[in-house]
Amino acid sequence: MTQFIGTSDLGALVRRIGIENFLVGLATYIEADFRHWESFEKSARLASHSRDGVIELMPASDGQLYAMKYVNGHPGNTREGKLTVTAFGVLADVRTGYPLLVSEMTLLTALRTAAVSALAARTLAAQHPHTLALIGTGAQAEFQALAFKALLHIHEVRLFDTDPEALDKACRNLAGSGLAVRRCASVAEAVRGADIVTTATATKARVHVLTPDLIEPGMHLNAIGGDCPGKTELHPDIVARASVFVEFEPQTRIEGEIQQMPPDFPVTELWRVLAGTATGRRSASEVTIFDSVGFAVEDFSALRFVRDLDRSEGHDIDLLPELDDPKDLFSLMLPPMPVPAIAREEMLSS
């Protein structure tokens, strides 16, 4: 049987374990997979574009497990109360090709994005960061705040969004989180004196959410909103002066902040820093950028983590037939055999 984890199952699972514990565990899995990055089969996404959006399939395999994420992006969905981006995923056994797990991934992607952000910041930020500025308080905001609290022991989060309702929502959801939450009136107010800045804004254009005058020495910028062609958040001069780290360079060149830069602009893949083959931050004063667009290996890690958790949430689904004789597929078309009375009694008493 194949395991199924729906959205309510995943919500219940995270609540039972505790979201911060979940994020820490997830980051551990992502880090482990990033450290053996070269053993992964990495393909381009398979995208189907239409007038209203895109449907993408994102596979990744390390030769033992195979993961596939289905993800859509439909900006107009919010007009009818639907989500712009939803996702689900499948984890399979490479040796047999059998799916092991089908899971919702709308929530799981939000969790893994936050875990990757915090993992990158723990690797790249200056020591002992205290304050996170969060520019853009949409669906990702609270996950970011809690991942930075759990992995980097951030004390304070400063929030800004151009939409006051989104700002209210994030402040409300983070009340009681143990973080000092500051509602800011501008990007500048949020960023001033912050150790780490996450940009997670929604505008589908090349905008300058951050400008060079706002950037202080030693800051770590976690740029996650610029994640598709034509969508960036950082002024190019910020990027030009910083050390830039990416997930998978060929993909980030097209989708990330560095789409603004020349094709030979130097970047370092994060996995190399984690594996010890590349240098991360070089000085306390340099500005580091994690130019994150999301990558299939992170989804692989997230599905692997959920599968390994000791849990009661979820249930089995019969996605595949179980046959005594693999050549007798047709037997599934025949009426189920009546269970003999003796066997039935055994089943009831066992």
Added chain:
Amino acid sequence: MTQFIGTSDLGALVRRIGIENFLVGLATYIEADFRHWESFEKSARLASHSRDGVIELMPASDGQLYAMKYVNGHPGNTREGKLTVTAFGVLADVRTGYPLLVSEMTLLTALRTAAVSALAARTLAAQHPHTLALIGTGAQAEFQALAFKALLHIHEVRLFDTDPEALDKACRNLAGSGLAVRRCASVAEAVRGADIVTTATATKARVHVLTPDLIEPGMHLNAIGGDCPGKTELHPDIVARASVFVEFEPQTRIEGEIQQMPPDFPVTELWRVLAGTATGRRSASEVTIFDSVGFAVEDFSALRFVRDLDRSEGHDIDLLPELDDPKDLFSLMLPPMPVPAIAREEMLSS
């Protein structure tokens, strides 16, 4: 909510409707989709090869619906009582990107393969065929026999397999089908005088299941076992002298019987015959071949057909979140709100 149809659901659905009715309905959907073939976005499969097998993703979209099939091929699986090929699929709404249906497709692929075979034969075979020879009585055999009975009103089926147990299984499963079933001792005995010959053998090599001496004028050959590089069933002289019809030429050149032929060997895509823009059979005496390898549009049709059926089988799964505020994904991490007493009473009484 997303609909889920498991293997037992699909079995129950087919039994309730009747397998022949199901095959006829499915063929109608496939024919309709083949007739507007040019409106489909057709991609290459996205394959992940490993030592033991392959996992493939097969997407297709007509601009309104999007279908994706996950299918594995692992020949060694039978050693541990598992199937060589299993599959499941997803049907989604292109406008929103939301998945509508997740379905098992191991059974459904067997059904659609048989429906396509019979549809092609109804289009290409000489008039009033009476007898089907089935060479290879593995997992596909009974589906073939019943599809040809339902769509072409075949009276007699002649069965041959090198594995006597597989032959017994097919004879047993087809007893009571209304077909005259003849167990044959050789390929030649099965093929002699048959109007249509289906080859569905398993050997992963270039073998000659059929040789030119066995072929009679006017026969229609339905070659479905030769479906991957290095695996063919027909002697090349048979192919050279016949009119050959395929699903999607670029794929069949690599996977089908015509991988034995020069790259410019003429073939006709079946959809053109169904759409009336190409000629099928030209005379009562010519030999026609449907060189079938399976194509994503057929899986699209199968999922669309199952979705449209009036049925009680299957159940809803919460693969995607439902949110009042699409920016408040985090609300799913919070404990469920207790239902106020008055609302609870209303829910109970409604």
